[in-house]
Amino acid sequence: MHPIELSVVIPVFNEEDSIQPLITRVRDALANFPSPWELILVDDGSTDRTLVNARKALSDPGIDLKIVELQKNFGQTAAMQAGIDAATGRLIATLDGDLQNDPADIPEMVTAIEERQLDLLVGWRKNRQDGLLLRKIPSWCANRLIGKITGVRLHDYGCSLKVYRASVIKQVKLMGEMHRFIPAWVAGVVPSSRIGEMPVTHHARQHGQSKYGISRTFRVILDLLSVLFFMRYKARPGHFFGSIGLATGALSALILLYLGFDKFVLGNDIGTRPMLIVGVMLFLSSVQLITTGILAEMMARTYFSDDGTTNYIVRQVFVRDQTDA
Numbered sequence: 001m002h003p004i005e006l007s008v009v010i011p012v013f014n015e016e017d018s019i020q021p022l023i024t025r026v027r028d029a030l031a032n033f034p035s036p037w038e039l040i041l042v043d044d045g046s047t048d049r050t051l052v053n054a055r056k057a058l059s060d061p062g063i064d065l066k067i068v069e070l071q072k073n074f075g076q077t078a079a080m081q082a083g084i085d086a087a088t089g090r091l092i093a094t095l096d097g098d099l100q101n102d103p104a105d106i107p108e109m110v111t112a113i114e115e116r117q118l119d120l121l122v123g124w125r126k127n128r129q130d131g132l133l134l135r136k137i138p139s140w141c142a143n144r145l146i147g148k149i150t151g152v153r154l155h156d157y158g159c160s161l162k163v164y165r166a167s168v169i170k171q172v173k174l175m176g177e178m179h180r181f182i183p184a185w186v187a188g189v190v191p192s193s194r195i196g197e198m199p200v201t202h203h204a205r206q207h208g209q210s211k212y213g214i215s216r217t218f219r220v221i222l223d224l225l226s227v228l229f230f231m232r233y234k235a236r237p238g239h240f241f242g243s244i245g246l247a248t249g250a251l252s253a254l255i256l257l258y259l260g261f262d263k264f265v266l267g268n269d270i271g272t273r274p275m276l277i278v279g280v281m282l283f284l285s286s287v288q289l290i291t292t293g294i295l296a297e298m299m300a301r302t303y304f305s306d307d308g309t310t311n312y313i314v315r316q317v318f319v320r321d322q323t324d325a
Contacts, residue, residue, distance in 0.1 A: 005035030007089030011042045011079035012097035016049040023057045029103035038064040042083040045073030067318040077179040093163045101161040102201040109163045119168040119190045123161035123200035150184040237296035245289030252282035
């Protein structure tokens with residue numbers, strides 16, 4: 001058996017009408033791929049016939065298909081992590097399951113990531129087939145903001161069509177809803193010069209409804225703050241809280257020193273002055289922030305240790321019965 005060169009990972013959720021055409025497109029796109037490849041579908045707790053329709057392809061001898069069924073809907077990030085963990089290929093390609101990403105772009109991206117010696121190649125939906133007001137404009141603003149804050153300049157952070165070196169992406173633990181920030185996470189383990197992009201085809205949605213809306217913009221902002229914190233203070237959260245605590249404590253010291261001078265030197269009554277309350281509250285806040293920083297340091301060393309835990313639960317895995325080949 002030759003080792004798998006490419007693993008195609010696709011998280012799906014309630015895509016019963018899209019799943020069979022999707023499998024067919026992936027098979028046709030990689031029909032002439034020169035090396036062994038596999039397709040991994042991650043059913044993220046679908047409540048329709050997505051899983052049933054996907055399992056029909058297990059008997060197809062022309063495709064090495066693995067279906068990972070999650071126990072419930074854990075979200076796209078967790079589903080993507082499950083697929084990456086199940087992948088055995090040297091390279092891993094990810095894309096959405098709604099037929100908007102085109103699997104025909106994958107072979108060209110595989111060639112490009114090798115020729116350009118990259119660790120991550122991100123798709124750029126240059127001619128995006130989505131609504132202007134609810135999708136394109138918020139996405140454009142988010143991409144500019146993310147690039148400015150993280151330092152990884154890309155035109156399209158939100159495109160799920162990406163190709164990774166498995167040895168790199170398996171070092172990154174995805175959590176929460178951070179799949180749209182994967183380039184920033186990857187930049188934490190490799191130089192940003194090894195992250196590139198290339199234009200890819202984008203189709204309008206053909207079946208079902210989009211899982212995203214304008215509310216995603218607000219979640220992106222909150223997630224971006226988390227990304228910024230983890231990129232700069234993941235290994236030293238005490239510096240983040242401690243810096244604020246020391247600044248608060250310094251301001252408190254100035255206030256209390258002034259009030260002490262006013263009380264003991266000038267003899268004025270300070271018992272009813274609001275400044276006294278502010279100074280005391282700032283002092284207590286300083287102590288609390290510094291203490292929080294110490295506790296965060298202790299928790300970081302425990303939480304981010306490699307203890308083998310995951311942020312998803314697999315119910316069962318389906319593979320093609322070799323006796324049917």
